[in-house]
Amino acid sequence: MTRIDTCGMSCPQPVLMTKKALEKDPEGAEIIVDNNTAKENVVRFVRSAGYTASITEKDDVYIIEARK
Amino acid sequence: MLMKGKKGIIFAGAFIGVVAVLLVYFGNPANMGFCIACFIRDISGAIGLHRAEVVQYIRPEIIGLVLGAFILSLINKEFASKGGSSPFARFVLGIVVMIGALMFLGCPLRMILRLGGGDLNALLGLVGFIAGIFVGVFFLNKGFSLKRNYKMSKIEGYIFPALNIGLFVLLLAAPAFIFFSEKGPGSMSAPILISLAAGLLVGALAQKTRLCMVGGTRDMLLFRDNHLLLGFIGILVFSIIANLIFGYFKLGFNNQPIAHTDGMWNFLGMAVVGWGSVLLGGCPLRQLILSGEGNADSAVTVMGMLVGAGIAHNFGLASSAAGATINGKIAVIICIVFLAIISSFSSDIFSKLKK
Numbered sequence: 001m002t003r004i005d006t007c008g009m010s011c012p013q014p015v016l017m018t019k020k021a022l023e024k025d026p027e028g029a030e031i032i033v034d035n036n037t038a039k040e041n042v043v044r045f046v047r048s049a050g051y052t053a054s055i056t057e058k059d060d061v062y063i064i065e066a067r068k
Numbered sequence: 069m070l071m072k073g074k075k076g077i078i079f080a081g082a083f084i085g086v087v088a089v090l091l092v093y094f095g096n097p098a099n100m101g102f103c104i105a106c107f108i109r110d111i112s113g114a115i116g117l118h119r120a121e122v123v124q125y126i127r128p129e130i131i132g133l134v135l136g137a138f139i140l141s142l143i144n145k146e147f148a149s150k151g152g153s154s155p156f157a158r159f160v161l162g163i164v165v166m167i168g169a170l171m172f173l174g175c176p177l178r179m180i181l182r183l184g185g186g187d188l189n190a191l192l193g194l195v196g197f198i199a200g201i202f203v204g205v206f207f208l209n210k211g212f213s214l215k216r217n218y219k220m221s222k223i224e225g226y227i228f229p230a231l232n233i234g235l236f237v238l239l240l241a242a243p244a245f246i247f248f249s250e251k252g253p254g255s256m257s258a259p260i261l262i263s264l265a266a267g268l269l270v271g272a273l274a275q276k277t278r279l280c281m282v283g284g285t286r287d288m289l290l291f292r293d294n295h296l297l298l299g300f301i302g303i304l305v306f307s308i309i310a311n312l313i314f315g316y317f318k319l320g321f322n323n324q325p326i327a328h329t330d331g332m333w334n335f336l337g338m339a340v341v342g343w344g345s346v347l348l349g350g351c352p353l354r355q356l357i358l359s360g361e362g363n364a365d366s367a368v369t370v371m372g373m374l375v376g377a378g379i380a381h382n383f384g385l386a387s388s389a390a391g392a393t394i395n396g397k398i399a400v401i402i403c404i405v406f407l408a409i410i411s412s413f414s415s416d417i418f419s420k421l422k423k
Contacts, residue, residue, distance in 0.1 A: 008216030010153060010349035010365070011283065012290060016208060019291065036146050037278050045291055 001027060006042070007034040007061060014038040015045045018066070022049060028067040034060060074298055080277040081302020087266050088181050088303075089310035091129070094258035098316065098325030099185040101307075102129060102270070103178035104352035105169035106326075108370065109377035109386075110254050111235070114247050117378030120386070122252025126239040128260050130356065131232045132267015137275035137360030138229040139268075146275070149225030151364030154214035157410060158365050161344050162372020163379065164403045165352060168340030170377065170386035171400050172196075173327055175352045176281035176341060180300065182327060184307025186319035189327050189334050196335035197342040201285045204346025204411070208290065211416035212347065217365055225362025228370075236264070253326055274357045281351035282342060326389065333392040333400070340403045347411065 002021045006014035014033055021029040028051065033039045039055065039062045046053045051066040088101025100106060106123070113124030141147040169175050172193045174182060179197060182190035204212075238246055239260065249255040257263065273279070277299065284297030311317040321329050328334070345351045348369055350358065355373075358366035380386045385396040412418060 008150070008153065008218060010214065010217065011280075012208070012286060012349070013213060015287075015291060035148065040278075044295065045293065048291075048293065 001025065001030055003030045003032070005032045006038060007032060009038070011037065012041065015041050018042050018045060019049075022046075022051070022066065026068070028065070031064040031066065033062050033064065039064065074295065077277045077279065077295060077299040078302045080273045080279050081299040082306040083273060084177075084270055084279075085181075085184060085303040085306030085308075086310045087270060089184075089307055089314060089316065091258045091263065091266055092316065093314055094262050095256055096258050096263075097253040097256045099182045099187060100174075100178060100253065100326060101181060101266075102353075103174050103181070104130070104356060105166055105175035105373065105377075106173075106178060106253070108166070108352075108373045109170065109380070112374050112377035113249075113254065113381070115238075116245065116247060117374065118381035119247075120381040121247075121254075122249050123254040123381070124247040124249045125254045125257060126235055126246065127257070128236065128239065128263035129267040131236050131239075132264045132269075133271035133274070133353070133356045134229055134232045134360040136268035136271025136273075137357040140272040140275045141361040144276075147225065147362045149220040149222050149362045149364065150217045151220045151224060151368075153217035153365045154414075155365060155368045157214055157414070158348060158369045159372040159375075160406070161348050161410070162355075162369040163376035164406060165341050165344040165348070166373040166376030167380055167385055167396075167399050167403050168337045168344065169352070170380045171337030171392060171396050172334050172341070173387055176338075176345070177303070177351070177353050179338060180281070180303045181307050182324070184304055185311050185325075186317045187324040187327055188319065188321045189324060189329055189331070192331040192334040193338040196338035197282075198285055199335070200339035200342025200344075201282055201346050202289065203339075204343045205286055205289045207411040207415050207417075208346065212411055212414050214347070214349075214414060217363070220364055224364050228359045228364070228367040271357060271360060274353060275361065278354075280354040282345040283350060283354070285342075286346055328387050328389055328391040330387075330391045333387070333397060336400050336404070337387075340400055340407065343407050343411075344403075347407070347414075
């Protein structure tokens with residue numbers, strides 16, 4: 001599974017990076033985000049693309065796991 | 069749950085649409101309940117960065133928007149001091165967005181409010197805005213990025229909200245070095261506390277819902293995601309309804325309040341705003357909200373807009389009801405060239421060409 005780090009990126013790049021990662025590896029991806037806005041946007045995108053999204057909070061970041 | 073998901077963003081849009089018309093009822097210029105560009109321009113004039121006598125006032129709406137976002141982000145723990153993502157490019161993009169907005173006579177929010185009042189000139193602005201977003205999205209897909217931001221020391225994020233409190237003190241104290249218009253749009257305003265309250269409420273709501281005028285079209289083009297677009301449509305529909313109720317609605321191109329009929333330059337002005345805002349990651353309203361949440365890059369962008377307003381009026385770039393100026397047209401073309409250069413060099417276009 002691809003792992004991407006979107007920390008510090010401004011809108012809409014976390015979602016764009018997620019989109020590209022899932023196009024490359026449709027199986028799923030692990031996306032690290034560092035703010036609520038990016039978390040909501042990435043989760044919304046992942047779900048609308050037909051994946052499940054599970055979120056874990058770790059230190060200052062969220063790790064979103066997108067799976068088929 | 070009201071504020072969650074699609075209902076939340078539609079409610080935010082509806083609320084803003086109605087509040088904007090109420091602000092006009094209480095004294096703001098017509099179709100200008102809110103205008104981020106115009107209001108920053110008025111503040112720029114009030115502190116003497118330009119001497120256009122008809123557009124000088126410290127707009128409490130701006131202060132309210134920043135502080136509303138600031139207070140709510142502290143409560144919901146979303147406040148975070150961040151910065152360092154291409155600050156100077158953002159500063160200049162702030163200037164560019166302001167020059168485009170003052171060519172059209174309004175930020176994207178006022179563009180919707182003008183449409184909501186029946187001003188069809190804003191339709192050409194809207195088409196230009198979408199065209200600009202389209203170009204911006206093209207570069208996003210080519211890897212455009214202003215690079216990441218970093219955590220800053222805590223105080224960094226507090227400076228901008230604190231400055232806004234200072235600005236409010238200046239408004240109340242009205243010392244001789246602050247300019248207040250005696251005629252023109254700058255002299256028309258709702259009472260201070262009503263303006264401030266409207267700003268606080270809308271600022272908090274926009275912080276909560278991430279409302280962004282440019283984000284709606286951008287996300288539709290990029291991801292077929294209509295979330296933010298619903299907020300945009302909410303503002304339009306409810307401002308039309310409120311304008312009809314108050315009898316402000318007047319459909320047509322001619323004699324619209326604080327607007328001109330030069331279609332091509334309405335189009336190009338808003339194209340610059342749309343394109344520039346995509347590169348910045350959000351419309352002028354969103355920049356204000358983010359700067360309230362501790363984002364120093366957005367605060368720098370707002371400063372760029374403040375300086376841009378000074379330049380626009382000092383150099384005779386800003387349009388008026390009489391139409392666009394030659395200087396303004398030249399400036400908008402320079403802005404387009406600048407946007408093309410920064411978009412190309414901050415994306416993968418050239419690096420891919422070399423390969």
